[in-house]
Amino acid sequence: MAFETKEEVFEKIMEMEKPVCPHCKEEMSLWEVPPINVGDGLGWGTPYLFMCFNDNCPLYTQGWDSMMENYAQRASYRCINFPGTEQFELIPVFSPMGAKGQMIDDQVMAEEEALKQNIKKGFSILADCYVNQDGVTILKLLTDPAEPVRVRMKAAEMMGDIGELEAIEPIRNLKFGNQRLQEQVDSAIQKIHGRFFTRECPFCAEIIKRRAKVCKHCGKEVAGQ
Structure with a gap:
């Protein structure tokens, strides 16, 4: 069951x-x-x-x-x-x-119904974005605190699938205030790195190639790091 x-x-x-x-x-x-x-x-x-x-x-x-x-x-x-x-x-x-x-009471019921409709609307927008590979709009939904958490969770999942490297910086530096959402965002970042064969320099946090031995940004050795 x-x-x-x-x-x-x-x-x-x-x-x-x-x-x-x-x-x-x-x-x-x-x-x-x-x-x-x-x-x-x-x-x-x-x-x-x-x-x-x-x-x-x-x-x-x-x-x-x-x-x-x-x-x-x-x-x-x-x-x-x-x-x-x-x-x-x-x-x-x-x-x-x-x-x-x-x-x-009825007010709570009305608020829950409004939330339900917002979730449906958000999911509909995300579905269109996924088909059109519109990572910019997905990123906006993900970083908008006014959006329902379920919508932002789905946006984070999609960001991991189609997000570009440029999306990492704005979501890496944002505190989401929800543990499950934060975990989903962290997972999305790792998926983006996986798709582009990149990682973050452990010293300066800039994005570098996964197999890099020296960071092109700070010049420090990153082999084995």
Whole structure:
């Protein structure tokens, strides 16, 4: 079974129609599962659930008395749904604000949808650039901090495939602030060197031929370095 990242799961859920709470008939909200184990310790099996946050839901309003009467606990229930299924269950909450910290509201959903569209746009531009061998535009996307990380990661990968030696200097001296992206950029630089049979002088950092014995820039011996 293929592993799905949290981001991929979120994208799938974004395309789903929100379920309706069977207790109050109100539309449920997306809820990010907190990083704690429940039940048998295996967790919920999904990073997101739908939850009813309607404070007038009969399940929620009547749950306070039920929990106090049966378990002597000041708590209630909220209804949850497993995305893409008809499976509805109950989850205890211990205050009116319980679980609301992980609620993903409409604004967050809109922001995520905008991010998704930006990623699609970036990938489309990169695809055209790759076909046209347009390394300049790929470099612009890679070095633009406003672009989504996934777009910049793909740009770095493509830069390794079609980038020229001139692309090394601007990306070598840029701090990307994301470890995975930085690793992808470092890998791209090595791929560019590999395609052109070059390397960087260990003394002056200028680009030289891989088999060079003396750096043509600083004059130092680099054989064996």
